[in-house]
Amino acid sequence: MSYESKEELEPLNPRTLEPYLFVSVVLILFLLTIPPHPLSQNDPAFEWHLPYSNIRDGFISKEEAREKLKELEILLKGSYLKTTNVEQRDRLYFPLKGYGPTAIGGKEGSGYQIQDYDFFDGNQHQGHPGHDIFIHDKNQDGIDEGAGKPVEVIAAVPGIVVSINLNWKPSSPIRGGNYLWIYDPIKSRYYYYAHLHEVFAKVGQTMSKGEPLGTVGRTGVKAYPKKSPTHLHFAVHQSVDGYPKPINPYRDLIKGDWN
Ligand SMILES: [Zn+2]
Numbered sequence: 001m002s003y004e005s006k007e008e009l010e011p012l013n014p015r016t017l018e019p020y021l022f023v024s025v026v027l028i029l030f031l032l033t034i035p036p037h038p039l040s041q042n043d044p045a046f047e048w049h050l051p052y053s054n055i056r057d058g059f060i061s062k063e064e065a066r067e068k069l070k071e072l073e074i075l076l077k078g079s080y081l082k083t084t085n086v087e088q089r090d091r092l093y094f095p096l097k098g099y100g101p102t103a104i105g106g107k108e109g110s111g112y113q114i115q116d117y118d119f120f121d122g123n124q125h126q127g128h129p130g131h132d133i134f135i136h137d138k139n140q141d142g143i144d145e146g147a148g149k150p151v152e153v154i155a156a157v158p159g160i161v162v163s164i165n166l167n168w169k170p171s172s173p174i175r176g177g178n179y180l181w182i183y184d185p186i187k188s189r190y191y192y193y194a195h196l197h198e199v200f201a202k203v204g205q206t207m208s209k210g211e212p213l214g215t216v217g218r219t220g221v222k223a224y225p226k227k228s229p230t231h232l233h234f235a236v237h238q239s240v241d242g243y244p245k246p247i248n249p250y251r252d253l254i255k256g257d258w259n
Pocket of ligand 1: 233
């Protein structure tokens with residue numbers, strides 16, 4: 001028997017396996033950190049998030065943006081209907097926990113102004129195609145003076161989170177601050193929740209009606225200065241052939257459920 005073959009027959013020294021064992025443990029730990037439904041470039045919600053950032057920042061033409069959103073809506077509807085039990089959505093859930101319609105700014109919904117508004121103008125848009133819903137926060141620390149804690153923002157209808165913005169800083173030009181867009185694939189509507197402090201949801205997540213999605217904050221170019229009372233900006237857009245057109249949710253907010 002040669003020296004080499006004698007070597008081969010020797011039992012494996014456990015010490016020589018240590019590096020392999022270490023790599024395997026690291027790999028297993030890494031795999032455990034991957035969520036069960038990882039977001040990929042093929043996730044239509046994630047794909048919506050990317051062109052939306054380009055719309056917001058004026059980096060995409062209106063025609064291209066509309067075509068892209070139209071395409072993605074078909075995919076969003078498909079993935080939603082495959083994985084979700086369709087919930088009752090005939091009534092809105094008031095989007096601020098502990099508040100009701102009296103917290104809506106303006107007189108009988110006069111805060112809703114859509115003159116010259118175009119979704120595809122992004123951050124440069126005109127008008128105010130939504131409602132500001134104010135909380136009791138005189139000292140502007142984001143803590144509700146009645147409840148003694150931050151106010152939860154809750155999903156008015158079920159849907160898929162298609163875009164969020166996080167970590168807004170006062171140096172940022174983004175008007176919505178920390179915001180969240182949810183698409184309702186059943187009615188082809190987009191719901192926008194802006195000026196949040198915390199955002200609990202992730203892009204691609206399916207939300208149920210009434211589920212907390214964040215807290216009321218003061219983020220955004222016009223929501224941050226002292227002259228602005230702390231509020232949620234809430235807007236609804238009806239997709240018409242890929243074009244999100246604002247609709248006035250005032251009547252639905254009044255008729256909806258709240259607690
Ligand atoms: Zn507003």
